Amino acid sequence: MAEKKTPMQEFTKGILRENPVLRLVLGTCPTLATTTSLESAIGMGLSAAIVLVCSNIVISALRKVIPQKVRIPCYIVVIAGFVTVVQMLVKAFLPALDEQLGVYLPLIVVNCIILGRAEAFAGKNRVLVSALDGLGMGVGFTAALIVMGGVRELLGSGTLLGFSVLPDSIAPMTIFVLAPGGFFVFGMLMACANRLAERKGKPKATLGCMGCPLAETCSSAEKAACANLKEGK
Amino acid sequence: MKIFLSILLTAILTNNYILSKFLGICPFLGVSKKLNTAVGMSAAVIFVMVLATAVTYPLNTLLENYGLGYLQTIVFILVIAGLVQLVEIVLRKYIPALYKALGIYLPLITTNCAVLGVTILNIDNGYTFAQSMVNSFGAGVGFLVAMVMFAGVRERLESCEIPKFLEGLPITLIAASLVSLSFLGFSGLVEGIFA
Secondary structure, eight states: OOOOOOOHHHHTTTTTTTTTTTOOOOOHHHHHHSSSSSSHHHHHHHHHHHHHHHHHHHHHHHHTTGGGGGHHHHHHHHHHHHHHHHHHHHHHHHHHHHHHGGGGGGGGOOHHHHHHIIIIITTTTTTTHHHHHHHHHHHHHHHHHHHHHHHHHHHSEEEEETTTTTTTSSOOOGGGSSSSOOOOOHHHHHHHHHHHHHHHHOOOOOOOTTOOOTGGGGGGGGHHHHHHHOOOO | OOOHHHHHHHIEEEEEEEETTSHHHHHHHSSSTTTTHHHHHHHHHHHHHHHHHHHHHHHHHHHHHHHHHGGOOOOOOOHHHHHHHHHHHHHHOOHHHHHHGGGHHHHHHHTOOOHHHHHHHHTTTOHHHHHHHHHHHHHHHHHHHHHHHHHHHHHHHHSSOOOOGGTTTHHHHHHHHHHHHHHHHTTTHHHHHHH
C-alpha cells in the first residue's frame, strides 16, 4: 500500500486487484442475498456504488472537520443520509426494483464496503482520489454481483434478465436461486479468484480485520474476537 | 398464542436470518471458528436484537405520527449504534461478569446487518409490538442455532483433507451451503403445524 498510485490506478484497483467482494471479502450479505436474478444484482450494485461515491466525496471533504474520536458515527450519518436519498429515488422511479431488493436497500447503510472505504481511504485522502476510489470499488462490487447474479439466474431459472436462454430440454436447477445455491456459487467464485490471485503470486483472500471498519475498536480486550476474525480462513 | 409460536418457529427454522435471509454473514463466517466464541457472539446478538426492537418500535410509531417515516433508516442505525455503546458502558459498570462474556462482541454488532434488518423487517411485516419482540428473540435464537451448528461443522473441517483449490474461504462457503440446504427441509413445517 506504501507506493504512490496515480489517480487512474486508484480507480482501477477496485475492479480487479482489490475487488471488494472477491479479494477484500466485504459486503458478503448483499452479495448473497440480492443475486437471485441479474436484474436485482445490477440494481443493488448500482445503488451501493452511488452511495459509495457520494459518501466518499462528502467524507473526504469533511475529513479535517470531523473529530477523530467520533468519526465512525459521523461516517454512519453521512452514509445513512445518502442511502435514504437512493431509497426514495428507487421507490419513486423503480418500484419493481424496490420490491425485489426489499429490506436490503436500507441495509446498504451497514454494507461494510462503504464504511470500510470511508475509514480506510476517504478519511485520509483528497476529494478527487476518494471519488475515484469509490467509483472503482463501486464498479468492482457491481461486476462481482453481475457475475454471481448471471450464473445463479442462468442455472437457477434458465433465463438472463428475464429472457429465456437455455433450451427447454435443460431443466433449470431451482436450488441455485435458493439460499444454498448462493453460498455454493460464491464459494466457487472465490475459489476461481483465489486461483487467479495465486498465479500472480498474491495471497488468498481471507476474511480479515484489514477491511473491517471496526478493526481499531478491537483493541486490547477485544483482541480475542479480532484474532478469531483474522483466523477465519 | 398460536401466532406467537408460529412467528417464533418461523424466525428460528424456516426463515433463519443467516441461512435463508443472508443477514449477519460476516460474523457467521468470521466468529464461528470456535464453539465458545460462537455462543458468546450469538448471546450478545439476541440481547441487542431484543433491546433494539424494544427501542425502535415505539420510535417508528412516533416518526410515522409526525409524517417523518422517511427518516427511518437514519434514526434506526443511530439509535442502534448509540444503544450498543450505552449497553457496553452500563454492563461494564454494573454487571462486569456479563460484560466479560459479551463485551468483546458488542462493538462488532453495531454494523451487523442482522440487527438493523430485524428492526426494519418487524415494521415492514406489520407486526404489533409484542409480535415484534417475539420475532426479534426468534431471529436471535435462529442466529445462535446457525452459529453453533456451523461451528461444529468447521471444527470437523479442520481435520479433513480438502482439495487444494477449495482451501480456506471457498470450502467454508460450500459447507455453509450444505448447512443452509439442511434448513430448506424445514420449509412448510410451521404452516403444517399451525394449519
